[in-house]
Amino acid sequence: MSVGSFIRRKRKLLLVILMVLGIGGIAGGAYLVLNYNKDIEEGYEHLAEEEALADDYIAMLMQRKAAQQAQASTAAQPASTAASGEQQTPAATAEAPTSGDANVEVSAAPVETQAPAQEVPTAAPKPAQPAQPAQPAQPAQPAATVDTNYEDNLYRFSPEYAEGVIECVLEVPVAKIRRGVYTGAIEHDLDLWMVVAARDEYVLGQTHYCIYGHNSTKQDLSFNNLQPNCKLGDTFTLTNEDGAYEYTITNLFSENRTRVTKNYVDNFNIDKNLCYIITCGRNEHRYRDFVVEGTLTKFTPLEELVK
Numbered sequence: 001m002s003v004g005s006f007i008r009r010k011r012k013l014l015l016v017i018l019m020v021l022g023i024g025g026i027a028g029g030a031y032l033v034l035n036y037n038k039d040i041e042e043g044y045e046h047l048a049e050e051e052a053l054a055d056d057y058i059a060m061l062m063q064r065k066a067a068q069q070a071q072a073s074t075a076a077q078p079a080s081t082a083a084s085g086e087q088q089t090p091a092a093t094a095e096a097p098t099s100g101d102a103n104v105e106v107s108a109a110p111v112e113t114q115a116p117a118q119e120v121p122t123a124a125p126k127p128a129q130p131a132q133p134a135q136p137a138q139p140a141q142p143a144a145t146v147d148t149n150y151e152d153n154l155y156r157f158s159p160e161y162a163e164g165v166i167e168c169v170l171e172v173p174v175a176k177i178r179r180g181v182y183t184g185a186i187e188h189d190l191d192l193w194m195v196v197a198a199r200d201e202y203v204l205g206q207t208h209y210c211i212y213g214h215n216s217t218k219q220d221l222s223f224n225n226l227q228p229n230c231k232l233g234d235t236f237t238l239t240n241e242d243g244a245y246e247y248t249i250t251n252l253f254s255e256n257r258t259r260v261t262k263n264y265v266d267n268f269n270i271d272k273n274l275c276y277i278i279t280c281g282r283n284e285h286r287y288r289d290f291v292v293e294g295t296l297t298k299f300t301p302l303e304e305l306v307k
Helices: 003-009 011-084 150-157 257-265 302-306
Strands: 165-172 177-183 195-197 209-213 235-239 243-255 274-280 289-301
Touching: 011 165, 011 177, 011 302, 235 274, 235 289, 243 257, 243 302, 257 274, 257 289, 289 302
Parallel strands: 177 195, 209 274
Antiparallel strands: 165 177, 165 235, 195 209, 235 243, 243 289, 274 289
């Protein structure tokens, strides 16, 4: 039997098969599109949450520092008041003459005749009052002090889907990034909308700093805008409980991930004034890590930010 004859005989069967394949393809495409849009919608919801958490974190730092300053100012006031009160009282303007002074006449004052004292009737004794039962001791009220336990309050800045805590806030104005940088559980936290410190051992102001973030095809969800928007001379900021560290972008490059990890992430011989923002490269930087290098050019203590 020729192929043409087979097709003619099985035409209806083939049409049914083609229709099933077509409907399946349409359904599969619709499923992928709907899920893709759902992922984007969820991602933007998390992005809004991350930005709100960053704002809350900065507000908490400001409020706590302002409360500490107010408490220190109140404690200093009694000391200044006590210092100003340590002045001697003026001596009496004139001393009363004594009988031992040879040059001063002492005249005896006439003695007035006093009337005999009248007896005051004695009041009747009051009956003894029954003893009152002892009142239970009241528990001491805790003093209203500012909570300076920083670590205990940080966890509320960790959303439900994260296990780490915000260590600082990253702001890159030219890339429209304002995100908390998490630490503590990188494997869990590094999701499409998360930004994390590459190592828990980093300490702002004491070591160099490296930050990881994805470069997803879902626009604006993480570090998508770094590569196309950042230029040499632009600035970014990291803010923590000490203050704001402002960095100027001094280098933009891409390297193999193994080299980036060895030369920058795990290399603690790097100057503490350097910070690296690391993400996946795209286009000409594909299959490599794209790195934004910043050099610390300004530090503003949190006390000055509160003012």
